[in-house]
Amino acid sequence: MNIKWAMAIDLDRCTGCGACVVACVAENNIPVVGEAEVEKGRLMQWLRVARYWEGEYPEAQAVYLPVPCMQCERAPCETVCPVYATYHNEDGLNAMVYNRCVGTRYCANNCPYSVRVFNWFDHKWEKPLDEQLSPDLTTRSRGVMEKCTFCIQRIRRAKETAEEEGREIRDGEAVPACVQTCPPGALLFGNMADPHSEITRKLKDPRRFRLMEHLGTEPRVVYLKRQKGAGR
Amino acid sequence: MNGSDHLARTDPGALYRELSRSNLPTTKKWYLGVALLSLVVLWGVGCFIYMMKTGMGVTGLNRPVMWGVFIASFVFWIGLSHSGTLISAILRLTNATWRAPILRGAEAMTAFALMVGGLFPLLHIGRNWRFYYMIPYPNSRQLWPNLRSPLMWDAVAINTYLLGSLTFLYFGMIPDLAIARDHATGWRKKFYSALALGFRGTHNEWRRYHVASTIFAILIIPVAVSVHSIVGWDFAMAKVPGWHSTIFAPYFVTGAIFSGIAGVVIVMATLRKVFRLERVLTVVQFENLGKLLCTMSLLWGYFYFADFLTVWYNRNPEEWEVFRSYAADYLPLFLVMIGCNFVVSFPLLCMRRVRRSIPALSVVSLMIVIGMYAERIMIVVPSLARRNDPFIWHNYFPSWVEFSILAGALALFLLLYTIFAKFFPIMAINDIQERLFQTTDRKIGGVTVESIGMPHDTGKGGHG
Numbered sequence: 001m002n003i004k005w006a007m008a009i010d011l012d013r014c015t016g017c018g019a020c021v022v023a024c025v026a027e028n029n030i031p032v033v034g035e036a037e038v039e040k041g042r043l044m045q046w047l048r049v050a051r052y053w054e055g056e057y058p059e060a061q062a063v064y065l066p067v068p069c070m071q072c073e074r075a076p077c078e079t080v081c082p083v084y085a086t087y088h089n090e091d092g093l094n095a096m097v098y099n100r101c102v103g104t105r106y107c108a109n110n111c112p113y114s115v116r117v118f119n120w121f122d123h124k125w126e127k128p129l130d131e132q133l134s135p136d137l138t139t140r141s142r143g144v145m146e147k148c149t150f151c152i153q154r155i156r157r158a159k160e161t162a163e164e165e166g167r168e169i170r171d172g173e174a175v176p177a178c179v180q181t182c183p184p185g186a187l188l189f190g191n192m193a194d195p196h197s198e199i200t201r202k203l204k205d206p207r208r209f210r211l212m213e214h215l216g217t218e219p220r221v222v223y224l225k226r227q228k229g230a231g232r
Numbered sequence: 233m234n235g236s237d238h239l240a241r242t243d244p245g246a247l248y249r250e251l252s253r254s255n256l257p258t259t260k261k262w263y264l265g266v267a268l269l270s271l272v273v274l275w276g277v278g279c280f281i282y283m284m285k286t287g288m289g290v291t292g293l294n295r296p297v298m299w300g301v302f303i304a305s306f307v308f309w310i311g312l313s314h315s316g317t318l319i320s321a322i323l324r325l326t327n328a329t330w331r332a333p334i335l336r337g338a339e340a341m342t343a344f345a346l347m348v349g350g351l352f353p354l355l356h357i358g359r360n361w362r363f364y365y366m367i368p369y370p371n372s373r374q375l376w377p378n379l380r381s382p383l384m385w386d387a388v389a390i391n392t393y394l395l396g397s398l399t400f401l402y403f404g405m406i407p408d409l410a411i412a413r414d415h416a417t418g419w420r421k422k423f424y425s426a427l428a429l430g431f432r433g434t435h436n437e438w439r440r441y442h443v444a445s446t447i448f449a450i451l452i453i454p455v456a457v458s459v460h461s462i463v464g465w466d467f468a469m470a471k472v473p474g475w476h477s478t479i480f481a482p483y484f485v486t487g488a489i490f491s492g493i494a495g496v497v498i499v500m501a502t503l504r505k506v507f508r509l510e511r512v513l514t515v516v517q518f519e520n521l522g523k524l525l526c527t528m529s530l531l532w533g534y535f536y537f538a539d540f541l542t543v544w545y546n547r548n549p550e551e552w553e554v555f556r557s558y559a560a561d562y563l564p565l566f567l568v569m570i571g572c573n574f575v576v577s578f579p580l581l582c583m584r585r586v587r588r589s590i591p592a593l594s595v596v597s598l599m600i601v602i603g604m605y606a607e608r609i610m611i612v613v614p615s616l617a618r619r620n621d622p623f624i625w626h627n628y629f630p631s632w633v634e635f636s637i638l639a640g641a642l643a644l645f646l647l648l649y650t651i652f653a654k655f656f657p658i659m660a661i662n663d664i665q666e667r668l669f670q671t672t673d674r675k676i677g678g679v680t681v682e683s684i685g686m687p688h689d690t691g692k693g694g695h696g
Binding site for chain 1: 376380469
């Protein structure tokens with residue numbers, strides 16, 4: 001079966017709780033860099049919940065926008081990498097080969113969503129925190145770019161299980177950590193090439209829009225617009 | 233011009249002794265200078281090793297400002313390198329004979345500025361020890377560099393330019409190395425003999441030399457233009473507001489030549505003072521360089537005006553935020569840039585008195601070099617600091633490690649230049665001799681034959 005992974009983010013449901021970020025950090029061995037480094041703009045999180053304010057106090061209202069890697073169809077980061085460290089894989093994902101990366105950081109400059117993070121230092125986990133690291137991930141040394149992969153290790157596992165059992169991958173079988181965790185269920189992940197999948201249905205929602213669509217990057221992450229009105 | 237001393241003035245031996253004073257006895261001062269420069273270079277290298285071992289986090293870089301002063305310096309040094317090509321190639325083709333005394337110095341500057349500039353991308357990358365991934369070498373995994381990336385275009389263009397300008401520098405030096413061989417003793421004689429490739433100055437050799445140097449001059453111009461266009465495209469190809477602009481390539485070439493000429497003025501004023509070359513490096517050369525600077529300043533101002541006007545009128549919010557930061561966080565840098573490159577320097581350069589005063593012109597040139605450095609930072613940093621998503625906006629200030637490496641790079645350039653001046657003829661003896669021949673009246677028997685070129689000609693008189 002043809003696979004085109006996509007994610008839908010329902011802004012009506014997002015409460016800005018940040019559970020997705022925590023799940024992502026835990027799943028993907030993302031280093032916690034500490035307050036001082038965060039102040040310098042060196043947060044390593046692959047997913048950020050951007051917060052904007054609408055209106056003036058006391059009418060001000062927070063708007064939350066979870067921003068993972070958009071997995072663009074026409075990814076600007078891919079063309080500028082001089083060594084093909086970032087490329088398009090067979091599922092249409094924007095993949096990253098850490099061990100090929102030389103760290104020119106051009107991809108991060110060329111990403112209009114600024115979702116790529118750089119390893120400014122080598123990161124270590126103190127004992128016993130190193131016990132929590134997932135063995136399914138490639139380690140990243142200093143000087144290497146990294147970013148959201150849609151939890152490619154989970155996708156691989158689901159695909160391998162399906163292959164072992166000699167069947168197609170089922171809808172909802174591959175779920176990134178953020179999607180699995182989201183308490184209000186604002187995130188949805190699936191194969192948009194499958195006409196019967198939930199994501200395909202969701203992508204028909206008239207509220208749909210894509211971030212900075214005018215740039216022509218064709219993101220695979222689709223947002224569902226917040227609706228204004230009573231109870232919201 | 234007094235005709236009686238024409239033979240003495242154009243005697244190669246005498247000229248060699250006068251023009252290559254730098255090659256002759258090595259003074260204590262020279263050793264002291266080299267030692268001092270080497271120390272600064274070593275400090276820079278030490279800081280680089282520290283950065284490599286610890287991680288790029290020791291710089292002031294962050295997200296979204298992933299490129300900082302290293303990239304600005306890269307653009308700056310590559311820009312400085314455009315001087316030599318302009319002076320030896322473009323002025324050669326336009327027959328400007330006044331360029332003879334500044335020829336070699338400018339060409340050497342091209343080569344060394346390129347070497348220093350070319351180091352910066354390697355210093356800047358996160359895993360410097362894996363830089364060879366960018367070289368198309370055969371490997372078992374059959375991985376090749378990505379030629380769609382402007383960085384690869386850069387690597388190709390800069391290597392071509394470096395090889396081209398080194399060849400240009402060496403080729404132009406062959407007749408002078410022959411003169412040096414004829415007048416040197418000891419190990420220097422052997423050294424120059426090997427380098428002069430047996431040049432004897434026969435008619436045939438000169439004819440070939442002239443044909444080849446014209447071909448070189450024509451070939452190097454497109455290379456020079458392409459190099460800085462591609463450096464401009466490193467930015468213009470990106471989806472970054474403030475970078476993504478069609479004006480960048482021609483504008484970068486202009487800026488490069490602008491800073492390059494300013495660099496040549498500083499280098500020439502220094503050489504003139506240090507090696508007492510007042511007789512050959514006259515006010516004529518400086519005034520002409522001053523006129524070129526004046527033109528380039530005007531052109532630079534025009535490019536900026538055009539770029540600002542379109543963004544200001546259009547008010548595309550993404551670009552407008554970048555421009556607004558010029559008036560806020562980056563105002564000091566912006567004022568240095570605009571002031572040094574145009575507002576202050578242009579009126580000064582319009583004054584004949586300034587152009588004809590070597591100290592004044594040197595000060596203006598220094599100002600332009602500083603202004604152009606500020607301009608490169610202005611290109612690299614604010615555009616990144618005000619990316620599309622306001623949530624991640626962040627400013628950048630370089631750390632002591634970056635400053636140390638920049639100082640090391642400057643010292644490396646000066647060191648390379650000092651060593652070059654010690655071992656090679658820093659003045660183009662043959663070209664100067666040719667010019668002296670043309671501008672000196674000659675006595676043949678009892679008759680004085682007037683010179684065919686005027687002492688202050690700017691390329692219109694004589695055969696060039």
